Amino acid sequence: MHPTTSTSGRTRITFAEAFDPKDNALGFLRLVLAILVVFSHSFTLGGFGIDALEAFTKGRHTIGLVAVGMFFVLSGFLITRSAAGEASVLRFLWHRFLRIFPGYWACLIVCGCVFAPYFAYVEHGTLLRVFSAPRSSPQAYMFHNAGLFHLNGLSILGVLNVFPQSIAGLLSRNPYPFQINGSLWTLPFEFVCYLAVAALALFGVIRRARFFVVALFVILWSLHAYNYLWPKSFSHAFSCAGITMFIPLGLFFSVGSLCFLYHEKIPCSSWAFVACIGV
Secondary structure, eight states, X not given: OOOEEOTXXXXXXXXXXXXXXXXXXXXXXXXXXXXXXXHHHHHHHHTOOOOHHHHHTTTSOOHHHHHHHHHHHHHHHHHHHHHHHOSOHHHHHHHHHXXXXXXXXXXXXXXXXXXXXXXXXXXXXXXXXXXXXXTTSHHHHHXXXXXXXXXXXXXXXXXXXXXXXXXTTTTTTSSSTTOSSGGGGGHHHHHHHHHHHHHHHHTTHHHHOTHHHHHHHHHHHHHHHHHHHOHHHHHHHOOOHHHHHHHHHHHHHHXXXXXXXXXXXXXXXHHHHHHHHHO
């Protein structure tokens, strides 16, 4: 693909021409976003009040949530790109499974078998209490959360059984109590986005009907604006917390998907960057 020429005679470089899959700064950007998430969480988990953005927006946004949103934009771009390059939807899903579940299961095992016993010994001087808890023992925590959609008591569809967020009531005296690696809460939503991309690829939307993704973006943006402007009315219409949480994350993911689907038309310019920040 050759650079396009604008009406002013200047050569305009598009995103497709500027992006190098093998030589880019996405790894560094992920590191910066992860640091921002840790920084934002430190206020809540440490009992230090709220971060500057949360104070400025009166609780509507935090630095961590903005960073999570950017993670979903990156994910939307890369996952849609992966789906477009795969000849088989099953192969795409297998790669997505390998991307999430092995590391996720390892994380659950470390939380349940290393950190939980350590916290139990520090708090109670014994390991008996933590392993004998009827419904919130480490083994129950690992087993019930292994399927991802029971993660930390979160029910995406609002019909699943709620599982306790803690392990045997540990960390009850923390400023933000009971949380055992609560930052994993985004994984179910990300995997739902993966499944959505797989469905779009299966029906040929990604390659032949990308305007359908534009329609999805408009729907998600409208729902997000509805929730932002009239939160009480929105909560009556959508009582499921999982749906309320998914809408902004799905919106960010769709932005990333559109960036890939139209990357040959998106100009690399300061104005395009400012527009993305505004969105």
